[in-house]
Amino acid sequence: MKRIEERLRRAWDILVSRAVKHKDSLQAAKVGYEDFVRAVEGKTDDENVSGRTSGNYLHPIQRICADSDLPPLTGLVVQERKDHKTGEYKKLKPSSGFAGSGLQTYAEEMSSVLRHDWKAEGNPFLGADGKAVDEGKVLKGIATGASIFTYVKNRGYAQTLFRDGLLKAYSSKCAVCGIAFEEILDAAHIKPWSVCEGEEGGTLSNGILLCKNHHRSFDRGLWWLSDDFTIEAKIEFKASSIGKRTITIWTPDDKAISPDPLFLQYHRANKPD
Numbered sequence: 001m002k003r004i005e006e007r008l009r010r011a012w013d014i015l016v017s018r019a020v021k022h023k024d025s026l027q028a029a030k031v032g033y034e035d036f037v038r039a040v041e042g043k044t045d046d047e048n049v050s051g052r053t054s055g056n057y058l059h060p061i062q063r064i065c066a067d068s069d070l071p072p073l074t075g076l077v078v079q080e081r082k083d084h085k086t087g088e089y090k091k092l093k094p095s096s097g098f099a100g101s102g103l104q105t106y107a108e109e110m111s112s113v114l115r116h117d118w119k120a121e122g123n124p125f126l127g128a129d130g131k132a133v134d135e136g137k138v139l140k141g142i143a144t145g146a147s148i149f150t151y152v153k154n155r156g157y158a159q160t161l162f163r164d165g166l167l168k169a170y171s172s173k174c175a176v177c178g179i180a181f182e183e184i185l186d187a188a189h190i191k192p193w194s195v196c197e198g199e200e201g202g203t204l205s206n207g208i209l210l211c212k213n214h215h216r217s218f219d220r221g222l223w224w225l226s227d228d229f230t231i232e233a234k235i236e237f238k239a240s241s242i243g244k245r246t247i248t249i250w251t252p253d254d255k256a257i258s259p260d261p262l263f264l265q266y267h268r269a270n271k272p273d
């Protein structure tokens with residue numbers, strides 16, 4: 001078992017228990033970066049730690065909260081400043097690595113963190129087997145066609161790993177245009193996640209890595225794929241971006257994780273007109 005996975009599991013529990021225990025006081029619920037790292041790594045108060053290590057634990061949690069539409073739990077970890085008169089540390093705000101939804105102020109987001117029923121979520125880093133999730137093992141498994149849900153039950157974490165798996169399978173490039181900026185690449189479901197049954201939502205062969213433009217236009221039914229991965233499109237879309245060319249999307253070498261014709265057929269039959 002890799003230690004990072006154990007620590008992620010513990011980091012989640014630490015933040016959730018602070019949010020639950022101090023639900024009436026944000027000031028009490030907050031924790032400084034260094035104290036947070038100490039708690040996660042099981043170190044004592046007089047041991048030196050670097051607050052910067054916190055990113056290793058906070059980034060995965062932040063992504064899961066975003067992917068699952070949960071309030072940004074990581075906002076509880078904040079910078080501290082020592083008051084020179086009293087010698088006490090004052091808890092301030094999170095550093096610039098923190099990203100909430102961007103739709104609310106920090107105070108509003110933190111109030112939704114404290115109001116949320118975290119006990120109902122369960123620890124996302126707890127795998128289907130009850131042990132800490134080993135990301136390396138999961139990514140290796142899903143790269144051979146296994147569903148993420150074999151390893152992870154939490155939907156948000158499954159989305160996160162699904163995206164990681166597609167980024168790897170498609171070498172971090174849009175399957176249509178090849179654009180390679182991770183910030184604008186989406187893990188697109190061919191059969192939409194909302195109607196997926198059982199393991200379908202967590203299977204890489206039901207996904208394509210697409211840039212935001214190609215993802216949105218695919219979901220809107222402006223273009224679709226034949227079983228041999230050739231792009232077919234509405235006349236306007238074809239005229240503006242394809243012309244008379246025949247374009248095949250880029251697919252992973254491994255057939256097990258290339259788009260499954262069954263999902264492509266579903267998309268063709270159910271896409272918006």
Ligand SMILES: [Zn+2]
Pocket residue numbers: 174175176177178179210211212213214
């Ligand atoms: Zn694209």
